[in-house]
Amino acid sequence: MDYQDTYTQELFDLLFKGKKRELPKTVVDDIKGLYIAAESKDLLSPIVELFKKLLNFAQKDNISPISFGLSKDDLDALAKKHAQLDEHHVTVGGRVFRALKIVDQANERVKYYMENKDIVAPSGIELWEQILKNKERIKKALNISEEEFNTYHGQIKNVIQDVETLAKVIDLPEKAFSDISRVTKKYRMRLTPYYASLIMPNKLDDPVLIQCVPTGEMVDNVGIEIPPVAADHSPARLIDQFYPRVLTIKSTNMCAMYCTHCLRIAHIGKKDRIYKKEAYEEAIDYIRKNENIRDVLITGGDAFVLPNKLIKWILNELDKIDHVKVKRLGTRIPVTTPQRIDNELLDILEESNDKKPLRVVTQINTAQEITPVSQKAFKNISKRVMAVLNQAVLLKGVNDSKEKMWKLCEVIQEAYVRPYYIFNCSFRNPQFAHLRVPIEVGQDIVEGMYGNLSGDAIPRYIATAGGKVPLHRSNIIGRDNGNIILKKPWSGEEVRYPDANEKEYKNRGFSFFKYKK
Numbered sequence: 001m002d003y004q005d006t007y008t009q010e011l012f013d014l015l016f017k018g019k020k021r022e023l024p025k026t027v028v029d030d031i032k033g034l035y036i037a038a039e040s041k042d043l044l045s046p047i048v049e050l051f052k053k054l055l056n057f058a059q060k061d062n063i064s065p066i067s068f069g070l071s072k073d074d075l076d077a078l079a080k081k082h083a084q085l086d087e088h089h090v091t092v093g094g095r096v097f098r099a100l101k102i103v104d105q106a107n108e109r110v111k112y113y114m115e116n117k118d119i120v121a122p123s124g125i126e127l128w129e130q131i132l133k134n135k136e137r138i139k140k141a142l143n144i145s146e147e148e149f150n151t152y153h154g155q156i157k158n159v160i161q162d163v164e165t166l167a168k169v170i171d172l173p174e175k176a177f178s179d180i181s182r183v184t185k186k187y188r189m190r191l192t193p194y195y196a197s198l199i200m201p202n203k204l205d206d207p208v209l210i211q212c213v214p215t216g217e218m219v220d221n222v223g224i225e226i227p228p229v230a231a232d233h234s235p236a237r238l239i240d241q242f243y244p245r246v247l248t249i250k251s252t253n254m255c256a257m258y259c260t261h262c263l264r265i266a267h268i269g270k271k272d273r274i275y276k277k278e279a280y281e282e283a284i285d286y287i288r289k290n291e292n293i294r295d296v297l298i299t300g301g302d303a304f305v306l307p308n309k310l311i312k313w314i315l316n317e318l319d320k321i322d323h324v325k326v327k328r329l330g331t332r333i334p335v336t337t338p339q340r341i342d343n344e345l346l347d348i349l350e351e352s353n354d355k356k357p358l359r360v361v362t363q364i365n366t367a368q369e370i371t372p373v374s375q376k377a378f379k380n381i382s383k384r385v386m387a388v389l390n391q392a393v394l395l396k397g398v399n400d401s402k403e404k405m406w407k408l409c410e411v412i413q414e415a416y417v418r419p420y421y422i423f424n425c426s427f428r429n430p431q432f433a434h435l436r437v438p439i440e441v442g443q444d445i446v447e448g449m450y451g452n453l454s455g456d457a458i459p460r461y462i463a464t465a466g467g468k469v470p471l472h473r474s475n476i477i478g479r480d481n482g483n484i485i486l487k488k489p490w491s492g493e494e495v496r497y498p499d500a501n502e503k504e505y506k507n508r509g510f511s512f513f514k515y516k517k
């Protein structure tokens, strides 16, 4: 066994290059004490500690081990003992000289993150006490009992959809309320009392507030509206299909909460609609007749606003089709209204997952949205399905920094959810242009995760551009006039994707900030 490998030889050379010096007795005694422990105990840590200290003396003050009465032979015996005792025969030089240094350097990389993440991006678990206070305030303002607040029915019954109710629940500048009423003539606003309780009071840049309460920009950012029905992507009733083997059933136009950054806002429409049974039957028929289709994503709106019976029926119909091998349900309800996740629903999920793998795909954009309640909902779901995956949207002021996005990925993983995608906020709906983030900001955030987060806490960074196109630097062919030129991996087709406006992005007087006096 080569305990004097090159690292250890280098270490010894460095140690004994130093000079013999007179040192205070306490300093010498400290090292001698360590040496005795290193020699007498069958442990590695005193040996490592001794070598670390000796290395420090040599490197800082050019002091040789001789100063402590330790000879080369003494240390050689310890080096041998270290490699013999270690289960993997790691040498003392390898450990002290290399491994510990690498760990120190690695720690340096996450130092800023570790010091700031809980300040910049507290989770809903960390903010729980304040959220409970918010909840009490909201219950009182809207006259909701504790029992009602804790049921889905109670949440939906007391949903906040107009300025008057909103004003009872959150404190905003006068101008904001008049803008909100302007917006709600064109776009819907809806938040549940639970989701409203996640908003921190008197905080104009609250990341939950930005996601659910619209600001004047939503109507001011007029531009080309996307057509309400994606006729070019819908080969059959309720179906959207870009890909040969994966498609979506847009099962409802309803959500428990409407996001200010919703890409589907045009599908959501102005009114809740209950779809006819025949619509679902025709969608299933299309899937049944097209044998290429392997993976079916039931989305909306929000799939969990559908009644349990209907969810059960759709899943069962899909499970009966041989060529459908996997299924997905798209929902934000565990975040916006976790009270919905009842045992009946969980049983339905498990029953279908037993037949063929079922995933639940959700959208969480900030660590603040993970509370003890939503965490429990996700834990319960994750026990019954193959996986719970998150699709976050990169949003200005919400999650556009390493601290916020890394923290999000870690906190959701701790809530049994796996980061799946991060979408660059799309250019197609001008109403949320003020929330867009430049491509490169997202690249820095996501690429910075490698080596610093667990591999399965790292999502893929994606642009929605006629299918999901990766935004890795290597997939960007060029830039032109504020656009990036991307390549669709599956066809080689080039797509132009307008980047966020850099100047607009740097303008911090947006959303609720602009109401600051």
Ligand SMILES: *Cc1c(COP(=O)(O)O)cnc(C)c1O
Pocket (backbone or CB within 6 Å): 240, 241, 242, 243, 246, 247, 248, 297, 468
């Ligand atoms: C997102 C989406 C899918 C699913 O894409 P994956 O990359 O498999 O997650 C399928 N069809 C449509 C229309 C979509 O928007």
Ligand code: SF4
Pocket (backbone or CB within 6 Å): 254, 255, 257, 258, 259, 261, 262, 263, 264, 265, 268, 300, 301, 302, 332, 363
């Ligand atoms: S939950 Fe999804 S579909 Fe519903 S409003 Fe939010 S982004 Fe749009």
